[in-house]
Every structure is written in C-alpha cells, then in structure tokens.
Amino acid sequence: MIAVLPFAFDYSVVSEHSGELLRGLLLTVEVAACGFALAAVLGLPLALAGRSRTPLLRIPATMWIALARGVPLLIVIFWLYYAAAQEGLFSLTAFIAGMLSLGLTGSGYMAEIYRSALSAVPTGQFESAAAIGLSRAQAFRVVILPQALRTAIPPAMNTFVMLLKGATLLSVIGLADMFYAAKLVAVNEFKPFELYTAAAVLVIAVTLVAAIGSGLVERRLSKGVRR
Amino acid sequence: MTTLFAALDFGPVWEMRSELLKGIGNMALIAVVSFALAIVGGLLLAGMRQSRSRPIAWGGFLLIQFLRGIALYVLLLWMFFGLASAGGFQFQPIPAGILALSLLNSAYLAEIFRAGYEAVPTGQKEAAMACGLPRRTWFFRIHLPQVTQITLPAMGNVFVDIIKDTSILSAIGVTELLRESQRWAQFYQLPFEFYTAAALIYLAIVTLVTFGWRRLERRAGRHLQTQATVRRSRSLLFGIGARSETAPAP
Numbered sequence: 261m262i263a264v265l266p267f268a269f270d271y272s273v274v275s276e277h278s279g280e281l282l283r284g285l286l287l288t289v290e291v292a293a294c295g296f297a298l299a300a301v302l303g304l305p306l307a308l309a310g311r312s313r314t315p316l317l318r319i320p321a322t323m324w325i326a327l328a329r330g331v332p333l334l335i336v337i338f339w340l341y342y343a344a345a346q347e348g349l350f351s352l353t354a355f356i357a358g359m360l361s362l363g364l365t366g367s368g369y370m371a372e373i374y375r376s377a378l379s380a381v382p383t384g385q386f387e388s389a390a391a392i393g394l395s396r397a398q399a400f401r402v403v404i405l406p407q408a409l410r411t412a413i414p415p416a417m418n419t420f421v422m423l424l425k426g427a428t429l430l431s432v433i434g435l436a437d438m439f440y441a442a443k444l445v446a447v448n449e450f451k452p453f454e455l456y457t458a459a460a461v462l463v464i465a466v467t468l469v470a471a472i473g474s475g476l477v478e479r480r481l482s483k484g485v486r487r
Numbered sequence: 488m489t490t491l492f493a494a495l496d497f498g499p500v501w502e503m504r505s506e507l508l509k510g511i512g513n514m515a516l517i518a519v520v521s522f523a524l525a526i527v528g529g530l531l532l533a534g535m536r537q538s539r540s541r542p543i544a545w546g547g548f549l550l551i552q553f554l555r556g557i558a559l560y561v562l563l564l565w566m567f568f569g570l571a572s573a574g575g576f577q578f579q580p581i582p583a584g585i586l587a588l589s590l591l592n593s594a595y596l597a598e599i600f601r602a603g604y605e606a607v608p609t610g611q612k613e614a615a616m617a618c619g620l621p622r623r624t625w626f627f628r629i630h631l632p633q634v635t636q637i638t639l640p641a642m643g644n645v646f647v648d649i650i651k652d653t654s655i656l657s658a659i660g661v662t663e664l665l666r667e668s669q670r671w672a673q674f675y676q677l678p679f680e681f682y683t684a685a686a687l688i689y690l691a692i693v694t695l696v697t698f699g700w701r702r703l704e705r706r707a708g709r710h711l712q713t714q715a716t717v718r719r720s721r722s723l724l725f726g727i728g729a730r731s732e733t734a735p736a737p
Binding site for chain 1: 495569647654655665689
C-alpha cells in the first residue's frame with residue numbers, strides 16, 4: 261500500500277518525536293476531560309433552570325444555552341484568551357482558557373442533553389414517587405435523575421468526542437498539546453505530511469477508544485432495564 | 488464596571504464593516520456549498536452502508552467511522568500543508584476548506600439519513616405495495632417525504648455546525664469572518680471589540696438560520712398539523728405577512 265504512494269512516508273521522523281506527541285496527547289485528553297467535567301457540572305443546573313417556571317431562571321438559562329451553542333469554539337477561545345485580557349478582566353493561562361472555553365461551549369450542549377433526558381423520563385415516575393411519599397427533591401435525586409442519566413450517557417459521550425476534537429484548536433493559543441507538538445515538528449523538520457498524518461491517526465484512535473468506552477458504560481448502566 | 492469598560496471603542500468595528508461583511512459573504516458561500524456537497528456525500532455514504540455487497544457496506548462503515556473520528560482542524564492542516572509537501576499538490580484555501588467541511592459532515596449526514604430511512608414504519612411500504620403502487624412511486628411519493636420530515640431537524644443541526652466550523656478555516660487563511668476580525672483586531676489593537684462583535688454576528692446568523700430551519704421543518708410536516716397549531720404558527724414572529732387563510736371550522 262505504502263509502496264504505491266508517489267512519495268516516501270518517513271516513519272523515522274514520527275518515531276523520533278513520538279515522545280513529544282504522546283505527552284501532548286495526554287495534555288489534549290486532560291484539557292478535554294477537564295472541559296467536559298465542567299460542562300457536565302454546569303449543564304445540569306442550566307437544564308433545570310431552563311425548565312423552571314420562573315422566567316427569572318428560565319430566560320438567562322435559555323440565553324446562556326443559545327450563546328454557548330451559537331458561538332464557534334474558536335471565537336470563545338480567542339475571546340477568553342486575548343479579548344478578556346485586553347480589557348484587564350482576567351488573564352488566563354492557555355490551559356485554563358482552553359478548559360473554560362471547552363467547558364462553556366460544552367455546557368450548552370450538555371444542558372440540552374440533560375433536558376431531553378429528563379423529559380424522556382415518563383411522568384408516571386414523578387407521580388408514583390409522589391404517591392409513595394417522597395418529597396420533590398428526594399424524588400428527583402433517587403428516582404428521576406438516575407433514569408435520566410442513563411439516557412444522557414450516549415449523547416454525552418458524543419459531546420466529549422466533540423470537545424476532544426475541539427481541543428486540537430487550543431494549539432492556536434499555544435497550549436503545548438499533541439497538535440501543537442505536531443505543528444512544531446512539522447515546521448522544524450519540514451515533514452508536515454508525516455506529522456499531520458500521525459496527528460490524525462492519534463485523534464482518530466482516541467475518539468474511537470472514547471466511542472467504545474461509551475458503549476461499555478452504556479451497557480453497564482442499562483443493566484437494570486435490559487431483558 | 489463602568490470604568491472598566493469605559494475604554495471600549497467599537498468605532499473601528501463599524502468602520503471596518505465592509506471588510507467584515509465580505510467575511511460574512513465568504514462564510515455564507517462556503518457554508519452553503521459545503522452543506523450541499525455534504526448532502527450528496529452523505530447520500531452516497533448512506534447508500535454504501537445499505538449496499539447488499541459486503542465489501543461496499545464495510546467500506547462505507549469504515550469511511551464513516553474514520554471521518555467522524557477526525558478533527559476538522561487536523562484534517563484541514565493535513566490537506567493544506569501535508570498533502571502539499573508530500574504530493575506537490577497544493578489546494579487553494581477555499582476549496583480545501585469546502586472539501587474538508589463537506590467530507591466530515593457527509594459522514595454525520597450519512598448516519599442521519601440511515602436512521603431516517605429506517606425510522607419509517609414498514610407498514611407504509613406494505614400498504615403502498617398492497618395498493619398496487621409501483622416501487623418508484625412508493626419511494627418518491629411515500630417514503631422520501633417521510634424520511635425528509637424525520638431527518639430535517641438533525642440536518643439543521645449539521646448546517647449550523649458547518650456555519651460555526653467555517654471559523655476554523657481562518658487557520659489556512661480563508662478570509663471569512665473570524666479571519667477578518669483577527670486581522671483588524673491586531674491592526675487596531677482592539678481584540679475585545681472585534682472578537683465580541685464576531686461572536687455576536689455568529690450568534691445572530693446561527694439564530695436566524697435556526698428560526699428559518701424551524702419554518703422549513705414546519706412546512707415539511709404541515710400535513711401532520713392540527714388546525715390549532717397551524718394558526719399558532721402563523722402568528723409567530725416569522726408568520727408575519729403570511730397569508731391569512733381562515734379555514735372554515737369543522
């Protein structure tokens with residue numbers, strides 16, 4: 261296969277720099293995981309506020325979700341990293357800026373996922389929880405939420421994969437992640453084809469692992485309902 | 488708070504409006520062309536997956552997994568810089584961007600089309616056959632309209648994603664909205680103003696497209712609407728100016 265390609269693929273340059281690439285990959289996964297955790301934590305109160313009857317909670321939550329889903333990630337990154345610093349609001353390290361931008365963008369998606377998962381729980385569950393004397397908070401915590409979370413897992417993993425792919429963008433603000441290392445070596449050694457191919461393979465490998473992992477988690481969580 | 492933002496100067500943003508508009512124009516062009524190509528690609532990939540020939544179906548499956556797994560930014564740099572250095576094949580920025588966007592999104596659309604194709608109840612086909620309709624009539628008059636209706640909401644999400652992802656093309660020098668904003672933010676040393684403006688413009692465009700798409704969805708599903716929902720939808724914001732056909736009460 262390789263032999264028929266009209267050019268030579270120089271493996272040595274990839275293997276020489278594999279240490280940097282893998283270290284960077286760890287950072288990519290780390291920042292994506294932190295961002296996803298932030299999104300998962302922010303998403304639930306957002307979803308609840310979006311379902312609230314008081315406009316005081318509902319309207320800000322709806323606007324937040326629209327903002328998080330409507331503004332491209334790259335602009336959020338630039339905004340947090342350059343624009344906010346210019347106004348002296350705060351100045352962030354690349355890692356924190358990256359984590360925040362992934363988390364804020366992801367929170368809108370996670371809120372939508374929680375919302376649809378919550379509304380997928382049959383109303384009978386609320387009613388029977390009330391009938392056996394559970395308070396609203398208890399019913400939510402022990403009856404509704406566990407069922408909703410199960411529905412939320414597969415789309416949440418999609419969001420994680422989305423954030424993981426978005427994390428490659430963080431190299432533009434100089435986060436020394438996998439893709440930053442690939443770009444650096446590509447320029448220094450003038451081997452962009454080899455390095456970008458390696459980067460692509462790594463990204464696909466990680467997203468595939470995440471997809472397989474989500475399948476396993478989903479099976480584990482649906483144990484109670486599987487026939 | 489007021490002293491903090493006292494130094495804000497949106498004047499240059501307004502002065503550069505024609506440049507930003509040019510960026511928006513490029514963005515619209517790229518997004519629409521990529522979406523159209525992605526639909527074609529998505530139909531092809533979905534067809535491959537449905538194929539009776541094992542190797543073709545597997546090829547389709549692998550292609551979809553591969554395209555769904557790769558990040559747009561990585562694919563863009565690979566195509567634009569990697570291929571150029573390896574094969575001496577140099578893309579122009581805009582074609583490279585359109586190709587990358589449509590390739591990645593065709594995989595998403597393929598999955599959407601497949602799900603939509605399978606979501607139509609088999610009874611529909613059986614009923615059509617029982618009525619003696621030819622297969623072609625069944626497909627175009629019975630099946631396709633229902634598939635369209637099921638898949639439209641998800642397709643709208645993909646379109647919005649494409650619009651947002653055009654911002655990533657700035658990395659290979661496509662002069663779309665973000666690239667223009669970046670350029671003038673650096674020129675005037677006003678990143679806050681230009682990036683905020685860009686964010687708001689993106690938000691406005693995405694909101695508008697979402698509203699427009701909802702209307703399209705409603706139109707595709709209008710045969711399912713009750714009289715009440717039809718009347719309500721006419722009175723919404725985008726129902727302004729709609730013809731007021733008052734149907735006689737049943």
